[in-house]
Amino acid sequence: QKEVEQNSGPLSVPEGAIASLNCTYSDRGSQSFFWYRQYSGKSPELIMFIYSNGDKEDGRFTAQLNKASQYVSLLIRDSQPSDSATYLCAVTKYNFNKFYFGSGTKLNVKP
Amino acid sequence: ETGVTQTPRHLVMGMTNKKSLKCEQHLGHNAMYWYKQSAKKPLELMFVYNFKEQTENNSVPSRFSPECPNSSHLFLHLHTLQPEDSALYLCASSQDASGTGEQYFGPGTRLTVT
Numbered sequence A: 001q002k003e004v005e006q007n008s009g010p011l012s013v014p015e016g017a018i019a020s021l022n023c024t025y026s027d028r029g030s031q032s033f034f035w036y037r038q039y040s041g042k043s044p045e046l047i048m049f050i051y052s053n054g055d056k057e058d059g060r061f062t063a064q065l066n067k068a069s070q071y072v073s074l075l076i077r078d079s080q081p082s083d084s085a086t087y088l089c090a091v092t093k094y095n096f097n098k099f100y101f102g103s104g105t106k107l108n109v110k111p
Numbered sequence B: 001e002t003g004v005t006q007t008p009r010h011l012v013m014g015m016t017n018k019k020s021l022k023c024e025q026h027l028g029h030n031a032m033y034w035y036k037q038s039a040k041k042p043l044e045l046m047f048v049y050n051f052k053e054q055t056e057n058n059s060v061p062s063r064f065s066p067e068c069p070n071s072s073h074l075f076l077h078l079h080t081l082q083p084e085d086s087a088l089y090l091c092a093s094s095q096d097a098s099g100t101g102e103q104y105f106g107p108g109t110r111l112t113v114t
Helices: none
Strands: A011-014 A021-026 A032-038 A046-051 A052-059 A063-067 A073-075 A086-092 A099-103 A104-108 B004-007 B012-014 B019-025 B029-037 B044-050 B054-057 B064-072 B073-079 B089-094 B110-114
Touching: A011 A021, A011 A046, A011 B012, A021 A032, A021 A104, A021 B054, A032 A063, A032 A073, A073 B089, A086 B044, A104 B054, B004 B064, B004 B089, B019 B029, B029 B073, B044 B064, B044 B073, B054 B064
Parallel strands: A011 A104, B012 B110
Antiparallel strands: A021 A073, A032 A046, A032 A086, A052 A063, A063 A073, A086 A099, A086 A104, B004 B019, B019 B073, B029 B044, B029 B089, B044 B054, B064 B073, B089 B110
16 A cells, blocks of 8 residues: 555646645554645645644645545645646655655646 | 755766765755655655764665765765666755655756666
């Protein structure tokens, strides 16, 4: 079983729509959750992190965490073509050195 | 310079060559990481250094040899690589390796082994 699982996509949404990206994790002891955006040929760029159950909003981005169900999601409102990228979910535990990354979901926002 | 820098950005080497990748972070962090990213595969953690001490070696072949002389610099020494080692090598840093802080990535070195 993979530590972090994401649907590889591609997920296609029209410009202006809400894009919903999901991630599940296997270790119930996981405590910190991160979303990264990676453009083709570039390195991952941190978008958001969330530690507590519930929602966390930052501009057009909202991270949602449900520890009971072991999933974390990222909502992108008013999607723009510039949001087209691969989105990586990462999970870690307190006092552990490892960040576990999912394979990423490719998002295409069509003008 | 700001953030995390990596040199070179592109490297082509033969299987008998020896080369080194360099990473430098300007964020005042204490933990540094090497990752390998191959096409259509998740990021693979290779090594972790926390306060200059190696705390994780994720079963990496000995042809990859890391070095961390101080908290700001990290090297990856390469020798007798195989074509399957061709990948994007990413360096990252975080405040420490406690797992509570976010990691920031450098731009990566695109390595091609011929």
